[in-house]
Amino acid sequence: xxxxxxxxxxxxxxxxxxxxxxxxxxxxxxxxxxxxxxxxxxxxxxxxxxxxxxxxxxxxxxxxxxxxxxxxxxxxxxxxxxxxxxxxxxxxxxxxxxxxxxxxxxxxxxxxxxxxxxxxxxxxxxxxxxxxxxxxxxxxxxxxxxxxxxxxxxxxxxxx
Numbered sequence: 236x237x238x239x240x241x242x243x244x245x246x247x248x249x250x251x252x253x254x255x256x257x258x259x260x261x262x263x264x265x266x267x268x269x270x271x272x273x274x275x276x277x278x279x280x281x282x283x284x285x286x287x288x289x290x291x292x293x294x295x296x297x298x299x300x301x302x303x304x305x306x307x308x309x310x311x312x313x314x315x316x317x318x319x320x321x322x323x324x325x326x327x328x329x330x331x332x333x334x335x336x337x338x339x340x341x342x343x344x345x346x347x348x349x350x351x352x353x354x355x356x357x358x359x360x361x362x363x364x365x366x367x368x369x370x371x372x373x374x375x376x377x378x379x380x381x382x383x384x385x386x387x388x389x390x391x392x393x394x395x
Contacts, residue, residue, distance in 0.1 A: 268305065269395075270304060270305060270308045270318035270319050270395040271304065271305050271308075271395070272302060272303065272304040272305075272308060272309075272319050272393050272395050273302075273303055274299060274300040274301070274302050274303075275300050275301045275302075275303055275359065276300030276301060277300055278298070278299050278300060279296040279297065279298050280296050280297070281294065281295075281296050281297030281369045281370070281371060281389075282294070282295050282296055282297075283295070283371060285339060285373055285377075285380075285385075287375060287376055287377050287378045287380065288375065289375065290372070290373055290374070290375045291371055291372060291373050294370065294371065297368060297369040297370060297371075298366055298367065298368045298369065299366055299367040299368075299391055300366075301350045301351075301359075301364050301365070301366050302321075302350075302364065302365050302366065302367070302391075302393060303352065303359040303362040303363070303364050304318075304319045304362060304363045304364075304393075304395065305362060305363070306361055306362060306363055307363065308362075308363050308395065309321065309363040309365055311347060312345065312347050312367075318395055319393055319394070319395040320393070320394040320395070321347070321365075321391065321392070321393055322391075322392045322394070323345045323367070323389065323390065323391055323392070324389070324390045324392070325343040325345065325369075325387075325389040325390075326341070326343070326387040326388070326389075327340065327341070327342075328340050328341065328387070329341055329385035329386055329387040330385060330386060330387065331381070331383050331384075331385055331386075332383060332384040332385065332386050333383065337380060337381050337383065337385075338380070338385070339373065339377060339380050339385040340373060340374055340377060341371050341372070341373045341387070342371065342372045342373065343369055343370070343371050343387070343389055344369070344370045344371070344372070345367055345368070345369050345389060345391065346367070346368045346370070347365055347366075347367055348365065348366050348367075348368060349364065349365055350364040350365055350366040351364065352364040367391045369389050
C-alpha cells in the first residue's frame with residue numbers, strides 16, 4: 236500500500252512539474268485588402284424610336300446595375316488614379332436586327348452618377364457606388380435607313 240501511495244505521489248509531483256512551464260510564439264498576420272467590385276442588379280436596355288424627320292423620341296431605360304467597389308476604389312470613367320479602372324466601349328452605329336447591311340448612325344453617351352450605397356448595416360454600406368446611364372442622339376435625315384429594329388451594345392468594363 237505504501238508503494239502505491241509513493242507511486243501516486245510521484246506521478247502527481249511529475250504532473251505538476253510539467254505544468255509549471257510555459258512557452259509561446261507570436262505569428263505575425265498581414266492582410267492586404269484588394270479592390271473588389273460587383274454590379275448589383277441587371278442592366279436595363281435603352282430603347283427609343285427614330286424618325287428621319289425628327290430624330291430620337293421616347294427614350295426609356297439605358298442604365299447599368301449599381302457598381303459597388305470597396306471605399307476609394309472608383310474614379311471617373313477613364314481615370315487611372317484609382318484601383319478600379321472604368322472603360323466604356325460603344326458603337327457609332329446600330330446594326331439591323333436581321334443581319335442585313337442597313338445601319339442607323341447614333342451617338343451614344345455614357346454618364347457616371349454616384350449612387351446610394353445603402354444604410355449602415357446593409358451589404359454595400361460604405362462602398363464607392365456608381366451607376367452608368369446611357370443616352371442616345373442620332374442625326375436626322377437618315378432617309379435611307381429601312382424600317383426595322385436596330386441593335387448595338389454599350390459595354391461598361393471594370394478592371395481591378
